[in-house]
Amino acid sequence: MSRVPRIAIVGGGPAGLLLACRLQQAGRAVQVYEADAAPDARAQGGMLDLHAETGQAALRSAGLFAAFQQLARYEDQGMRLFDAQGRLLLADDGVGGDRPEIDRGQLRALLLAPLAEGCVRWGHALTQARRLADGVELAFGNGAVERADLVVGADGAWSKVRPLLTDVRPQHAGITLYELSLPEVDTAHPALAALVGRGTLIAKGNGCTLFAQRNADAHVRVYASLPQALGDGEAAPVHTRASLLLQFQDWHPDLRRLIADAQDSVRPWPIHALPVDHRWAHCDAVTLIGDAAHLMPPAGEGANLALRDAADLADALCAADWQAAVTAHEQVMFTRAAVSAAGAHAMLAMDSAEQVLQMFDAM
Ligand SMILES: Cc1cc2nc3c(=O)[nH]c(=O)nc-3n(C[C@H](O)[C@H](O)[C@H](O)COP(=O)(O)OP(=O)(O)OC[C@H]3O[C@@H](n4cnc5c(N)ncnc54)[C@H](O)[C@@H]3O)c2cc1C
Structure with a gap:
């Protein structure tokens, strides 16, 4: 042809x-x-x-x-990296990126x-x-x-x-992300707006991760990543903010607020590859x-x-x-x-x- x-x-x-x-x-x-x-x-x-x-x-x-x-x-384009105890390991303001x-x-x-x-x-x-x-x-x-x-x-x-x-x-890659939302973060959650900064926050520890991204219109999306083993076609377990907080119970309180202060809806993203x-x-x-x-x-x-x-x-x-x-x-x-x-x-x-x-x- x-x-x-x-x-x-x-x-x-x-x-x-x-x-x-x-x-x-x-x-x-x-x-x-x-x-x-x-x-x-x-x-x-x-x-x-x-x-x-x-x-x-x-x-x-x-x-x-x-x-x-x-x-x-x-x-x-900024990037902040924290450990689970809330220690800031990297702060890149992204200027010139x-x-x-x-x-x-x-x-x-x-x-x-x-x-x-x-x-x-x-x-x-x-x-x-x-x-x-x-x-x-x-x-x-x-x-x-x-x-x-x-x-x-x-x-x-x-x-x-x-x-x-x-x-x-x-195949399931061994983690599921749970997505949460913090709309109008500058006015509704100024402390979290300051924590996340202009761009992306990553916090990691005990096999779990928190990602927070500042989107347009001052909307921060938070992804709580949990290790999981899901079989072929198996649905991810349901989580609420309360049950997610249990997974992060040893984490610094400022980081936990990214979950605690978010809206109620929690959307699972089982990660496959x-x-x-x-x-x-x-x-x-x-x-x-x-x-x-x-x-x-x-x-x-x-x-x-x-x-x-x-x-x-x-x-x-x-x-x-x-x-x-x-x-x-x-x-x-x-x-x-x-x-x-x-x-x-x-x-x-x-x-x-x-x-x-x-x-x-x-x-
Ligand atoms: C939580 C999460 C965060 C991510 N963050 C990033 C990031 O920061 N940066 C980055 O580069 N990538 C990121 N990715 C990956 C990125 O989303 C994908 O790689 C990208 O969207 C792939 O584009 P695509 O056009 O191939 O597929 P998709 O964006 O998935 O688009 C596929 C389209 O096909 C349509 N479709 C599906 N099935 C059918 C069907 N049967 N018939 C007709 N239409 C159909 C869908 O409705 C959709 O519109 C992320 C992914 C996830 C899950």
Whole structure:
């Protein structure tokens, strides 16, 4: 198949939308199928810092960097590291850094803005993908059935496209994050606003971690990370603020207030990962990018890699011999993702703030 392929992208997250922008700019017909019923059907979650070589480079390639800079919070790049006793081991105010923050909802809106009306078909949750002699058939939960020459799985951790390429499934990585919220932190919780500062707070001890991130609109998101062993398909245990506080009972009272003073709702994020060197044999009709290709524990890289994968795949798909270019792109992506995944697993294995400090010192 050397003619220009009809391309279907499954998933309208960072990877799928960046790819759609780039292909549309290149004059290619492209359709995105997204499970969400509408762009704002669900909250998109916390913030992301975009790195120069990956996330920022991808936005530049799509002509979106100036618009990104309008939203990017260069002032929120700070980092504070505490141990469980509340000792401050590292305070970096982030001034002069090049990892500006953006909220996920803002990033999604930024990527949707240039797309033509109808490019994203909302409310299309893929339920099954089937290989045909000349492409792929996609069946959706709403009853729609579509065909494409090439399907790009950008449908995240539990990709329904991935089984066309591999039987490998994500496994629980041994921790679950419990997300809590502190809205209007400057006025409602000034002491916690001062504790977190402009950016991210990490506190570690006894195998548990607290992350607190300052998002736009003075909203602080807190993630309490607990070690757990979950089997395949097993749900994470439910926690309330009170039961979470028991897990952190030996911690300094100022850090415990990040949980105690938060709103009641506690959302679990069981963390799953694909094998560090996950890869597949090339297939001209199907490929994967982002979390669908290389789900890893959160370490500040996943969305950045997803955006960079999409930009590189767009370059490959616009090459004259696109099949060869996509094959080469996949090899580069596999290697890049394996390095980041190894780092993410190494971070996951650290159980003291001192180890995290050593890692930062070595960077
Ligand atoms: C708690 C947490 C914190 C994180 N923090 C960071 C961070 O600070 N920095 C960073 O770089 N990364 C971070 N990550 C990782 C980052 O969120 C992901 O790597 C990134 O979102 C991957 O982008 P993606 O486009 O590949 O997938 P996703 O963002 O997961 O997007 C997939 C899209 O596909 C859609 N979809 C799913 N299934 C279907 C289906 N069957 N049919 C149609 N559509 C479907 C979804 O609705 C979604 O819109 C974090 C992850 C977690 C869990």
